[in-house]
Amino acid sequence: MRLEALMVIVVATGVRGSSPGIIRDRERPDFEDDGEIEIQDVCQTDTCAAEAQSILSMMDRSADPCNNFFRYACGGWINRYDPIPEGRGSFDQFDEVERRTTAILTELLGEPINQQDRDAIKKVKAYYRSCIDERLLDEADLSGLWSWIENVTGGMILFGDGRDDLDLETFLAKSKIRKVDIWGRISSPIINLGVHADDKNVDVHKITIDQPSLAMSPKPFYLLEQFASARAAYKNLLEDLLLLHALWTYRDTIMKQNTFNGHRIKEMANEILHLESDLAEIISPNSERQSYSDMYDKMTLGDAAQKLSSQFDWYKYIQKVFMKVNTTLTTETEIISYSSKYFSALPEVLERYNASVIQTYVVMYNILDNMNLLPKRYRDLTSDYRKITAGSTEESPRADVCISLAEKGMPRPLGALYVNNAFSEDSKEEVIEIQKQVMSALKEKIMEVTWADNVTKLGLQKMLAGVTAHIGYPDNINDDSLDDEFRELKIAGANFFETQFHLYDIELRRMLHKIGEPVDREEWFAAATEANAYYHHQENRMIIPAGILHAPFFNPNLPMSMKFGGIGTVIGWMLNSLIESTGKRPNWWTPASIDELQKIKSCFATLYDSFHHEKAGMNLDGIANLMSNMNDNGTLRHAFHAYVEWAKNNNDELVLPGLEDLDPKKLLFIANTQVWCEVENDVAARNRIAKGYTPKLFRAHGPIRNFEEFGKVFQCTQGSDNLFPDTSDTCVSF
Known part of the structure; x- marks a missing residue:
C-alpha cells in the first residue's frame, strides 16, 4: 500500500495561549516519565542556524499545541503555500519533496546525451525530451x-x-x-x-x-x-x-x-x-x-x-x-x-x-x-472537469508529468541517474540504523500488548524478523541488466504517444512472463526517485526510496529526535503494516487474538467516523481507511519509543539555536506532524474523503490524541484539551 495514498476533532478557528515563541505556561501534571534526555550544548554553525530557521519558519508558535497541534507545527508552512500552487487542489510535504527532486532530475535529464552515457541512460534522457517538447506534441x-x-x-x-x-x-x-x-x-x-x-x-x-x-x-x-x-x-x-x-x-x-x-x-x-x-x-x-x-x-x-x-x-x-x-x-x-x-x-x-x-x-x-x-489542445478539454473534481483548471507543470511517467515506465535508469549524481550514501546508512532501532522498539512492544496471546505474539515477532527492507535504491541499480531491460525500447522522438505505448507493451510483456516464476524478493517495484514509501504485504517487504530521504522526512543535519519523528515514522508505518496479515497466517493468528483485534479495529473505526472536516463539510469514513489509520497511530508510538531507547545509549543529541526551549521529545512530535503538513481546497477535501482517504490534518491529530505521551510532553490538561482526552476515549493497538 502506498503511505501517502493510504495513510472528529473539530479544530477551533481561533487559537489561545501565550505569546509567540513560548509554549503556554502550565504546571506540569504529575505523570511518571520514562527518563529525561540529556541536552548538549547548542550548535552554533551556519548549517545548524539555517536548519533551525527552516524548522521555525514552518511553525506557528502562537497556536495552542494542546488543541491545534497541526497549526502549531505547520502554520508557517500552510501560509507559505496559500494560495495553493497552480494545477493542484491540494499540496503537501510529499509534493514539496517531489518538486525538489523534479528540479534535480530536470537538470540531469536536460544534460546533453553523450557517448559516455550507457544505453539505458541515453534512452531515459531521450524519452524525457520527447515528452517535454510541447511543440512536437502539438504538431503530432x-x-x-x-x-x-x-x-x-x-x-x-x-x-x-x-x-x-x-x-x-x-x-x-x-x-x-x-x-x-x-x-x-x-x-x-x-x-x-x-x-x-x-x-x-x-x-x-x-x-x-x-x-x-x-x-x-x-x-x-x-x-x-x-x-x-x-x-x-x-x-x-x-x-x-x-x-x-x-x-x-x-x-x-x-x-x-x-x-x-x-x-x-x-x-x-x-x-x-x-x-x-x-x-x-x-x-x-x-x-x-x-x-x-x-x-x-x-x-x-x-x-x-x-x-x-x-x-x-x-x-x-x-x-x-x-x-x-x-x-x-x-x-x-x-x-x-x-x-x-x-x-x-x-x-x-x-x-x-x-x-x-x-x-x-x-x-x-x-x-x-x-x-x-x-497535444495541449486536447488536454485542455479536461479543464472544466478538473475544476469540478480537483478545484483547479490548471494542468500540472509538464516537467512533473514527464518525470512521473518516467518513474512509472523507466524507474531503474531514472533512479540510476539520480542516485549516481544526487544522493549521499551516508544518508542510506543512517536510515538503515534508524530502521533497526524502530524494528527493535516494535519487537519489544509486540510482547507487551495485552490483546494478543503468546502464539500470536510469537507469530508477529517471526513475521517482523522476516521483513525485507529496501532502502535508498536497489543493489543492482547499475548492473549490466539495466541496459538489457530497455534494449527493445525505441524512442520515436517526434511521436511521444507511440513511444509511450511501446513502453506499455514492454511493461505488459514483462509482467506476463512472471506467471509461474519464483518471486524475486530483491526486485524493486518502485522508482528510487519517488517521494513515497511502500509495504508489500504478500512478500513482507518495504521499500523506502532515495527520493523521500529529504526534509521533512530525513535530513542528516537535524537532531536525531527529528529524524525518528520523520523517517522513523515512515519506517514504523511500513512495519506496522504487518498487522494486515490478519487471517493469512492461521497457525499463529488465533481466534482469540483476532477477536480482540476486531474490538480494537471497532474502536478506531468509531473514533475516525466522529472526525469532522470543516472545509469538506463531511465526517470521515472510519472503515474505508481503517488499516492506514491504525498504522498512523502505531508508527508514532514506535518512533517515539525507538528514540527514547536510542537516547539512553547516546549522549550526543544535537541542539539547534533558537529551539532550546523545545526538548527532543517535543521536536519528535513536531517532526512527525510536519510530515503531514498540507493545504487543500474544499473540492479536494470532499473528494479525498469520498475516496475513503484520511486528510493529513487527521493523520496528524488522530495519533497524537491517542498517545498519552504527547499530552505529558506538552503539559496539556487531560480531559479538557482536545488532544489529550481521557484514556477511556482513546484507541491503542501496539
Whole structure:
C-alpha cells in the first residue's frame, strides 16, 4: 500500500495561549516519565542556524499545541503555500519533496546525451525530451491513437448500432495494452488482471483478477446527489472526446456533406455514464475490502465458470491475454479472484448495453487515462472537469508529468541517474540504523500488548524478523541488466504517444512472463526517485526510496529526535503494516487474538467516523481507511519509543539555536506532524474523503490524541484539551 495514498476533532478557528515563541505556561501534571534526555550544548554553525530557521519558519508558535497541534507545527508552512500552487487542489510535504527532486532530475535529464552515457541512460534522457517538447506534441497528429482504437475494436464503427456478436473476451483481452501499475496489475475499465505473489504461497507468482477503478474513481461520484456536478462535467468531457473521434472516423463523409449530427454523441455519452454507474453499484467500497484473506478466492480456470459466472469465458479471456507472450494456459491453471461478488454480477450488467456502448466505454476510458500523451489542445478539454473534481483548471507543470511517467515506465535508469549524481550514501546508512532501532522498539512492544496471546505474539515477532527492507535504491541499480531491460525500447522522438505505448507493451510483456516464476524478493517495484514509501504485504517487504530521504522526512543535519519523528515514522508505518496479515497466517493468528483485534479495529473505526472536516463539510469514513489509520497511530508510538531507547545509549543529541526551549521529545512530535503538513481546497477535501482517504490534518491529530505521551510532553490538561482526552476515549493497538 502506498503511505501517502493510504495513510472528529473539530479544530477551533481561533487559537489561545501565550505569546509567540513560548509554549503556554502550565504546571506540569504529575505523570511518571520514562527518563529525561540529556541536552548538549547548542550548535552554533551556519548549517545548524539555517536548519533551525527552516524548522521555525514552518511553525506557528502562537497556536495552542494542546488543541491545534497541526497549526502549531505547520502554520508557517500552510501560509507559505496559500494560495495553493497552480494545477493542484491540494499540496503537501510529499509534493514539496517531489518538486525538489523534479528540479534535480530536470537538470540531469536536460544534460546533453553523450557517448559516455550507457544505453539505458541515453534512452531515459531521450524519452524525457520527447515528452517535454510541447511543440512536437502539438504538431503530432493522432494517427497512432486512432490506429490503436481501430485495432482494439476490430474496425467496428463506434457510433453505429453495434453488433450483437461482440466477442467480449477477445475485445477485453486486446484492449489490455494499458500501463501496468507498481503492484503488477493491468488497470482496466472492466477487469483488473495481474500477476502477483500468491498471498498464501508468497514464493510463486499467480494470475489475479480484481474489480476495476472507474474513470471518476470513487464510487460515490456515480451514486450520490452531492456529486451531480462532477457527473455533469464528466459527461460533457465524454461528449468532447467522442466528437473528436467522430470527426476523425467520419471525416470524409463530413467533408462531402458539410454537416454532422451530434445527437448520437450525446446519447453515447449518456449511455457510458449509465454503464459506469451500474458498474459502480456492484463494485465493493473500500470499507468492505479491509481483509485480504476474506477477499482471497483461489480457483482453476476450469472452475471459474462455476465459481464466478458461466456467461463469461474466463479461460478464453485470460488465454488471449497471455498469447502476447506465447504462454499456453490450461483449465488447471490457478487464478486468484479478489472480487468474486463483482465478477458474478458483471455479466448481467453488461447484458443491458449495446456492444458499441461497451466498446466505446473501454476506448474512452483508455483515452482519458492517457490524456497527458496528447497535444495541449486536447488536454485542455479536461479543464472544466478538473475544476469540478480537483478545484483547479490548471494542468500540472509538464516537467512533473514527464518525470512521473518516467518513474512509472523507466524507474531503474531514472533512479540510476539520480542516485549516481544526487544522493549521499551516508544518508542510506543512517536510515538503515534508524530502521533497526524502530524494528527493535516494535519487537519489544509486540510482547507487551495485552490483546494478543503468546502464539500470536510469537507469530508477529517471526513475521517482523522476516521483513525485507529496501532502502535508498536497489543493489543492482547499475548492473549490466539495466541496459538489457530497455534494449527493445525505441524512442520515436517526434511521436511521444507511440513511444509511450511501446513502453506499455514492454511493461505488459514483462509482467506476463512472471506467471509461474519464483518471486524475486530483491526486485524493486518502485522508482528510487519517488517521494513515497511502500509495504508489500504478500512478500513482507518495504521499500523506502532515495527520493523521500529529504526534509521533512530525513535530513542528516537535524537532531536525531527529528529524524525518528520523520523517517522513523515512515519506517514504523511500513512495519506496522504487518498487522494486515490478519487471517493469512492461521497457525499463529488465533481466534482469540483476532477477536480482540476486531474490538480494537471497532474502536478506531468509531473514533475516525466522529472526525469532522470543516472545509469538506463531511465526517470521515472510519472503515474505508481503517488499516492506514491504525498504522498512523502505531508508527508514532514506535518512533517515539525507538528514540527514547536510542537516547539512553547516546549522549550526543544535537541542539539547534533558537529551539532550546523545545526538548527532543517535543521536536519528535513536531517532526512527525510536519510530515503531514498540507493545504487543500474544499473540492479536494470532499473528494479525498469520498475516496475513503484520511486528510493529513487527521493523520496528524488522530495519533497524537491517542498517545498519552504527547499530552505529558506538552503539559496539556487531560480531559479538557482536545488532544489529550481521557484514556477511556482513546484507541491503542501496539
